[in-house]
Amino acid sequence: MPFVIFVTMFLILPTMNIIVGAFQTSDGSFTLQNIIDLQNGTIPSSYWISVKISVASAALGCLIGFAMAAAVVFGAVPAWVKSPLMTFSGVASNFAGVPLAFAFLATFGPVGLVTLFLRNNFGIVLQRDLGFNILSFWGLTVTYLFFQIPLMILIIAPALEGLKKEWREAAEVLGATAFQYWRMVAFPILFPSLLGTFALLFANAFGAVATAIALTGSSLNIVPIQLYAQIRGDVLGNPHLGYAMAFGMIVVTAVANVIYIWLRIRAERWLK
Numbered sequence: 001m002p003f004v005i006f007v008t009m010f011l012i013l014p015t016m017n018i019i020v021g022a023f024q025t026s027d028g029s030f031t032l033q034n035i036i037d038l039q040n041g042t043i044p045s046s047y048w049i050s051v052k053i054s055v056a057s058a059a060l061g062c063l064i065g066f067a068m069a070a071a072v073v074f075g076a077v078p079a080w081v082k083s084p085l086m087t088f089s090g091v092a093s094n095f096a097g098v099p100l101a102f103a104f105l106a107t108f109g110p111v112g113l114v115t116l117f118l119r120n121n122f123g124i125v126l127q128r129d130l131g132f133n134i135l136s137f138w139g140l141t142v143t144y145l146f147f148q149i150p151l152m153i154l155i156i157a158p159a160l161e162g163l164k165k166e167w168r169e170a171a172e173v174l175g176a177t178a179f180q181y182w183r184m185v186a187f188p189i190l191f192p193s194l195l196g197t198f199a200l201l202f203a204n205a206f207g208a209v210a211t212a213i214a215l216t217g218s219s220l221n222i223v224p225i226q227l228y229a230q231i232r233g234d235v236l237g238n239p240h241l242g243y244a245m246a247f248g249m250i251v252v253t254a255v256a257n258v259i260y261i262w263l264r265i266r267a268e269r270w271l272k
Contacts, residue, residue, distance in 0.1 A: 018243050018247055022246070037238075038241075053144070057144035064145070091150075098210060101210075108139070135215070135216050143215060163186055199263070200260040206256070
């Protein structure tokens with residue numbers, strides 16, 4: 001009951017308030033104009049940039065996280081690595097917001113630790129020589145990877161552990177190579193889990209607000225920053241247009257989570 005009350009107060013009621021506000025005018029009457037206005041100005045481009053960042057961070061998070069989880073599960077690294085890695089992943093997957101933004105600014109910012117080290121010891125300027133700027137598309141994507149990779153490890157490791165040894169032994173007895181086993185047996189079984197995790201990582205990045213605002217401010221035109229400007233930061237802002245933008249984010253993340261749940265259910269059928 002305490003959990004139900006907590007969820008109702010801090011998740012369900014605020015969400016319903018956003019949905020209702022998206023279809024209201026300033027005087028409280030019903031309107032569809034806020035939804036129609038989502039296609040005006042820079043709002044469509046902000047959604048597109050947010051989608052691209054979410055796809056890039058989700059794809060890289062899946063790729064790197066899968067490789068790390070496979071190395072741990074299948075013994076490519078010492079056994080003692082597994083426990084610290086899973087513990088760190090549990091912590092890092094929930095580490096975001098202002099602390100994460102500050103950590104990356106202190107590391108890759110204009111006077112960050114790595115930036116100064118490369119400049120002073122090798123004469124390499126990140127932005128000039130490598131084209132990397134922490135306050136950019138790839139800068140925000142790399143920052144998101146800090147919690148995307150650990151989340152991928154936590155989700156995919158149980159799926160990898162669910163691959164039965166008998167399946168690999170049967171494939172080897174029938175003359176299959178390691179590549180054929182992964183292509184014809186393991187990957188088809190893991191594909192729903194991989195695709196579902198990608199959808200979850202996409203939703204996780206698309207809904208990230210505090211990290212993006214704290215890291216890039218107004219230098220990157222993404223949905224959370226535009227939404228903040230409409231509700232709080234812009235004297236010409238329209239709060240109900242901000243509600244409509246938030247409603248659009250809810251729809252996108254809800255679709256991604258529904259896809260994840262559906263694919264997760266399909267994957268569990270194989271792993272039982």
